[in-house]
Amino acid sequence: MGGGYTGLWTALALREQRPDLDVVVLEAEICGAGASGKNGGFVHGYWSALPRIAQQFGDAAGLEAAHLGSRAQDAMRAFCTAPNVDVWWHEKGILKIACSPAQDASVQRLIETTRRLGVPEQAVPLSPAEVQRHCASPAFRAAALLTEAANVQPARLARALRRAAIERGVRIYERTPMVAMQAPAATADLQTPGGIVRARDVVLASNAVLSAWPRLSRHLTNFSSYMVLTEPVPDRLREIGWTGNEGLDDARMFVHYFRTTPDGRVAMGSGSGPVTFGGRLGKRTFADRATARRADRGLRRLLPGLGDARITHAWGGAIDVASDRLPFFGTFPGSRIHYGCGFSGHGVNPTYIGGQILASLVLGERNEWTQSLFCRVKLPAFPPEPLRFLGGSLVRAAVLRCEEAEDEERKPPLWARFGAAIPRMFNLRIGTR
Ligand SMILES: Cc1cc2nc3c(=O)[nH]c(=O)nc-3n(C[C@H](O)[C@H](O)[C@H](O)COP(=O)(O)OP(=O)(O)OC[C@H]3O[C@@H](n4cnc5c(N)ncnc54)[C@H](O)[C@@H]3O)c2cc1C
Numbered sequence: 001m002g003g004g005y006t007g008l009w010t011a012l013a014l015r016e017q018r019p020d021l022d023v024v025v026l027e028a029e030i031c032g033a034g035a036s037g038k039n040g041g042f043v044h045g046y047w048s049a050l051p052r053i054a055q056q057f058g059d060a061a062g063l064e065a066a067h068l069g070s071r072a073q074d075a076m077r078a079f080c081t082a083p084n085v086d087v088w089w090h091e092k093g094i095l096k097i098a099c100s101p102a103q104d105a106s107v108q109r110l111i112e113t114t115r116r117l118g119v120p121e122q123a124v125p126l127s128p129a130e131v132q133r134h135c136a137s138p139a140f141r142a143a144a145l146l147t148e149a150a151n152v153q154p155a156r157l158a159r160a161l162r163r164a165a166i167e168r169g170v171r172i173y174e175r176t177p178m179v180a181m182q183a184p185a186a187t188a189d190l191q192t193p194g195g196i197v198r199a200r201d202v203v204l205a206s207n208a209v210l211s212a213w214p215r216l217s218r219h220l221t222n223f224s225s226y227m228v229l230t231e232p233v234p235d236r237l238r239e240i241g242w243t244g245n246e247g248l249d250d251a252r253m254f255v256h257y258f259r260t261t262p263d264g265r266v267a268m269g270s271g272s273g274p275v276t277f278g279g280r281l282g283k284r285t286f287a288d289r290a291t292a293r294r295a296d297r298g299l300r301r302l303l304p305g306l307g308d309a310r311i312t313h314a315w316g317g318a319i320d321v322a323s324d325r326l327p328f329f330g331t332f333p334g335s336r337i338h339y340g341c342g343f344s345g346h347g348v349n350p351t352y353i354g355g356q357i358l359a360s361l362v363l364g365e366r367n368e369w370t371q372s373l374f375c376r377v378k379l380p381a382f383p384p385e386p387l388r389f390l391g392g393s394l395v396r397a398a399v400l401r402c403e404e405a406e407d408e409e410r411k412p413p414l415w416a417r418f419g420a421a422i423p424r425m426f427n428l429r430i431g432t433r
Pocket residue numbers: 001002003004005006007026027028029030031032033034035036037038039040041042043044176177178179205206207208209225226227257269315316317318319343344345346347348349350351
């Protein structure tokens with residue numbers, strides 16, 4: 001269920017390992033209509049998350065996640081650079097840039113952690129002058145160059161995966177939502193408006209909508225991320241020297257991230273959309289003016305060299321947030337219904353890992369995918385509603401206010417510092433900076 005990257009990588013892995021299996025993908029709209037077709041297109045595994053994962057789960061777990069991300073990156077490179085696949089794959093790295101004094105420590109911590117764990121080549125320090133040679137901006141300070149990182153046109157990738165799945169014999173039904181499921185015994189019946197699919201195994205790969213499913217909602221919530229796209233400004237890009245196709249992002253919790261397009265536009269994302277009540281997606285998930293305006297402000301502040309380049313497109317998409325910010329996978333007890341979700345705004349590379357895990361669960365295999373960190377971590381529970389919505393909204397507002405103040409090198413107000421500290425007080429793993 002779900003024709004985004006997770007569902008499609010799972011279907012491909014299943015047909016590759018067991019060509020005799022009949023694999024059907026039900027997609028409510030068209031493949032790529034969800035987050036997979038509208039994301040920022042940054043392709044990176046877990047090297048940049050190494051400090052956080054190592055702190056939460058230990059150094060070995062941090063390295064394990066990062067090495068699985070490297071395997072995903074290899075597989076994605078092979079797929080995206082194959083003949084007849086044109087997804088605008090550029091593997092020129094991502095610069096994680098400190099864009100205010102408050103962000104210096106986070107970039108430094110990334111560099112120090114990769115050094116301490118013996119993988120310094122994954123986060124190469126760049127001085128402010130070196131950063132300016134990649135892209136000139138008065139807001140840019142020192143950076144870490146994440147070397148194993150690429151960017152793609154996300155919707156092209158979703159459609160290329162769809163094509164590859166069909167070529168390998170997967171049956172894909174678009175505009176075919178699953179509206180109900182009965183799973184009494186050995187098989188499950190997935191009901192759609194036009195008919196029923198009877199399956200031995202079901203894979204739930206429908207992303208943020210799963211946060212309203214009772215059996216997952218304790219560990220999964222959602223908010224939204226926004227993208228803005230400028231008009232083509234190739235001359236301006238040449239003036240600021242940003243012609244190398246590398247991705248750029250800052251070191252905020254509500255991160256800003258940028259890439260360029262072949263016709264000289266800048267696509268910029270801002271992960272700061274509203275939290276939803278009860279995990280139910282609403283209008284503001286996809287069209288929230290305040291969030292789009294914030295993204296626009298971020299663009300002007302971080303890339304003033306773009307001048308008054310017009311924003312021609314803006315859109316939002318839902319992010320499935322796990323209670324420890326790592327994707328999680330499993331099988332509901334006593335059933336053959338498998339789930340994979342919680343990518344937490346970072347899924348282009350990790351959905352490949354998800355596909356391998358979910359295919360292994362369907363095939364009943366115990367291997368390095370199903371025994372990985374993503375399957376064995378015990379997830380903390382979110383508080384019930386309305387506490388989750390009220391608490392989440394307060395922390396979001398507080399962190400936003402702190403980060404905006406820090407961008408302007410002002411001291412954040414006391415209420416915001418207090419609100420932003422709440423997750424740490426309760427030992428939560430999300431909402432922490
Ligand atoms: C604006 C934005 C920017 C992002 N930027 C990045 C980035 O730069 N790098 C990165 O790594 N990650 C990024 N992400 C996250 C990344 O896009 C996701 O983690 C990833 O695409 C998740 O893939 P998926 O297949 O699990 O979900 P989706 O792509 O959302 O696919 C789920 C599919 O399920 C379908 N569906 C839902 N309900 C039903 C039903 N009842 N029956 C059948 N089908 C159903 C939906 O239509 C959808 O197509 C971003 C996300 C957003 C929203």
